[in-house]
Structure formats: C-alpha cells, structure tokens
Amino acid sequence: DFVVVNFYHFVFIQDPQAEVAKHRSFLELEGLDINGRVYLNEQGINAQYSGPSKDAMAYVNWLRKDNRFSNILVQISPSEKGHTFPILKLRYKSSLVQFEGGMSHLSFLDPSMRAMPITASDPLSNVDEEKANILMYCTGGICCDVYSTILRQQGFQNLYTLKGGVSHYLKNEVPAEWVGNLFVFDSRLSLPPSIYYTGATTQAESNPVSGDDNFAKCYVCSLKVSELRHRNCANLDCNLLFLCCRQCVEDLRGCCCLTCTTAPRRRPVLNGMQRYKKWHYYRDMDFQGKLKIST
Ligand SMILES: [Zn+2]
Ligand SMILES: [Zn+2]
Structure with missing residues (x-):
C-alpha cells in the first residue's frame, strides 16, 4: 500500500546542509523506500514523496520528534500504482517554492512582517488594501503562505488562507459542492475528492464531471469536457x-x-x-x- 505524503513547514533552520545530511543518514540507516522531493533551507522544509505506507510514515514520525517539526500538518493520499516520483531528491534549495523571482528575500518566519510595498499585481491593482477581504486557496497550502506574505508586503491587511490547502479541506469537510478533481503535483496528475475523505481508490480519470458548471473546457475548441483527463x-x-x-x-x-x-x-x-x-x-x-x- 503506497501513499503520497505532502508537508511543508516554515521554521528557522540554523544549518540546513547539516539538516539535509541528518535526513539522508536516517533514510539510509532505516533503508526507507522513499522517492520524491524533500527541500530544506534556512526557512524550513517542503516535502512531497511517495513510498510504502510504513516507510512514508516512519519518516514523518522521526521528523515529528524534533521540536521544530512537531506540529507539521501532513497530507496523505493513496497511490495505487506505487511510487509517483522516479527518484529521491533530498537537498538544500534556496527557494522552497518555485515563484517568479524566487522567495529567499521574503520573511516567512515573522508572520506580521510588512515591508516596503512593491508594485501591485494587475488583478488587485484597484482593490482597497485595507478593506478588501482576500481568501486564498491552493492544493497544499504552501503557495498561499508564500503569496499572502507578498500581499502583506504590499499592504493588504485582511488575508485568509485555507489551512492545509484544498487537500486538507477535502479530508475534513464533506466536499458536497466540489466539482471535478484536485490537481496534484506528481505522476497521478489529479485525484477525485473521495480519495481524501474516504481513502477510496477510485480512479481519478474515470470520474465524470458533476454539476452544471461549464468550468472544464477543452483547451483546443473550448467545449465542455466530460472527463477530467x-x-x-x-x-x-x-x-x-x-x-x-x-x-x-x-x-x-x-x-x-x-x-x-x-x-x-x-x-x-x-x-x-x-x-x-x-x-x-x-x-x-x-x-x-x-x-x-x-x-
Ligand atoms: Zn503543443
Ligand atoms: Zn475540443
């Protein structure tokens, strides 16, 4: 029974290279069968990996023994066809998330951080920074954590993010109004919401689009697509x-x-x-x- 594990955590890591070495020696010592991406730097950790359930959880449990990582929010979903990543990339990375211009200059460790405003991005240029309520959501939460920091720097004050992202939401709320699948960033491409709240192993691609929304359009002809593939x-x-x-x-x-x-x-x-x-x-x-x- 293979699973895919996703988590990230922003916390100050004094010596990220040493931390990488520590993780590597643990995985090797225990002989854990883990493939995926585990990136560390001074700002924290970002991990997406696949492996047999036992191995995947052993890594999480080991990490949680460390005070800095004891309360990480971990997302787990089943993977029918074994590994969803071809190899393990465990290393230091200057940017935990890929954003234009990188993110190393952003201060994630101080949530109240506000710096000089930078140029507002187009969709928000006419929005009142002090009055507007902004709700953000993404697959696993990390993009919103990063982007809300950028918006805070721009002066936006009422920022809300979906805790743990859509995958955490699907697991904890019955997604009655959810239409379609959730796009994920591994070889499974997308998953039906039922995977998160029942652990069922329904095939994502055979899951027809429900509801009347015409949101899923063919890239070529713009007609509605009946299967999200x-x-x-x-x-x-x-x-x-x-x-x-x-x-x-x-x-x-x-x-x-x-x-x-x-x-x-x-x-x-x-x-x-x-x-x-x-x-x-x-x-x-x-x-x-x-x-x-x-x-
Ligand atoms: Zn092409
Ligand atoms: Zn078409």
Missing part, C-alpha cells in the same frame, strides 16, 4: 499539459494545436489512462520514419 501535448518539444475533448484528441492526434501536429518530434497518441514515459525514452525514436508513415 489532463494530457501532455504529443509534440515532445511542446509537452503542454492541457485538458482536451475526445474529438480534438483525435483531430489533432494528441497535440495541443495545429502547429504541434507538424512538429518533428511527435509521440504517439495516448489512449485512456496512459501517460507518456520519460522524455529520454523518445529521444532516440525514429521520428522522421514515423512522420512518413503518418502522412
């Missing part, structure tokens, strides 16, 4: 992740646009639940030969 563009050099209706998948042979259908390095169209293999699998393929056959 993300796919990567068949053009290896594009690889765009997009939602596509069945007709457009057929018409564009798995590509995201007409231009991509004539690109030199096109992969075969995938059906059903399949995912493309790692890019290097296709690197040495005889793309030109395939092109001749298909035209």
